[in-house]
Amino acid sequence: SLLESVLLSVSITHVSVLEKSGNRSGKMMAELKDNINRPLAAILTINTIANTVGAAGVGAQTMVLYGNEWVAIASGILTLSILIFSEIIPKTIGAIYNKSLVTFTALTVRGLMMIAWPFVVLSESMSVFINRGENSRESKASREELLAMAEISEDEGSIDEQEGDIIENLIKLDNIPVEEVMTPRSVVFALNQDETVGEVVEKNSPIAFSRIPVYENNMDHIIGFVNRYTLVNKQAEDQFHIKMVDLMKPIHTVKEKESVSDVLDQFVKRRQQIFMVIDEFGTTTGLISLEDAIETLLGVEIVDEHDRVVDMRELATAKMMEKEQSESPHNR
Incomplete structure (x- = not known):
């Protein structure tokens, strides 16, 4: 026994x-x-x-x-x-x-x-x-069991709270769609392909974003992105006449229903840091960055000295509420 x-x-x-x-x-x-x-x-x-x-x-x-x-x-x-x-x-x-x-x-x-x-x-x-006819082997540990093990280890002190949160977020990452963590379209900062370095610097200095999408005609036709440091270098070289279309790099698109886990794999494989997000009809719905995916994994907001807004999703919600209030009959 x-x-x-x-x-x-x-x-x-x-x-x-x-x-x-x-x-x-x-x-x-x-x-x-x-x-x-x-x-x-x-x-x-x-x-x-x-x-x-x-x-x-x-x-x-x-x-x-x-x-x-x-x-x-x-x-x-x-x-x-x-x-x-x-x-x-x-x-x-x-x-x-x-x-x-x-x-x-x-x-x-x-x-x-x-x-x-x-x-x-x-x-x-x-x-x-x-067991004859039973081909599938039972999983050694399900996701739910792994989550429970992480919680128990945290309660027992085997791992600290932050480590427990990361393990839990990692397991849940496959079930979180991109649309839940992306920067919504309404607050995505983008540039027209025909804008020049001089125009961009004059209207948007200092530039707060390290990588900026570039569109043709409208936001539903994103054709690439430009790097902030490229703009700064061209400005330093007095090349104000160069257009965004001549400086941009290709940008990859992902579906809003894809999991953050899959998108994180794509970031690593493609060695890129921003993707545009589209819906099932090909309409641009937002932008997701490598930082967004890592924040989801860590469960914390990563803020640097250039960030004017900590949470872009909260900004989008605030803008939507302001728009609804301005369109309300009581404000007319």
Whole structure:
């Protein structure tokens, strides 16, 4: 019962840590848990044989020494003793001290499997028959379980609050659509392709954004982006006549329903820091930056000395409310 308790209660994560550290018992335990029917068959076989033989022996001896009338009493005492000393106490110890008993359990169970090998083979054959037609393997740990593990580790002090938040955000990242974290179109700062360096600097100095989308005719035709430092360099070189279309670089677009996780992968692969966001009809709905994706992962706003507004989504909401109030009949 002690071995069974340790085998079932020790977490796969702890076993994995032992295995990766080169611990021999960790590797053995990983093999046992990977095909848990075999060690369980060995443990239960030996346990059942021991209890059965013990009960039969005690019953026979009681009958010889004290007669039939004492057999029932002896059976009751034996059953209670087995329950306490062979089940409750060993399983409690195994559940509490499972980590420190990994080595002992792994070595002992391997020995029991050799002793009870015929029963192990029989159990494995029965398992194959029962699982026949079942092709998919059950996931070792679901997203919900990983989230729960992160919360438990945070509560126990194994990781701090910030680390716990990052783990939780990372797991949730795949379920967060771009539209929830992007800068809305209404507050996206963009430049016309025909504007010159001189015009841009005169109207927008100092330029607050490091990368600025460039459009043709309107915001639904974004054709690239320009770098703020490129504009500053051209200004320093007195090249005020150069148009944005001659300075811009290509810009990638993503769908607003794509997950932040997928977009973060694209940022890394494309080595870019801003993407335009479009809806299912190809209409521009906003802009997402690498900073937005990282902020979602970290759960905090990243603000530098050039940021005039901390949260662009809040700015968009405020502008929308101002517009609605100005269009209200009470203000006419």
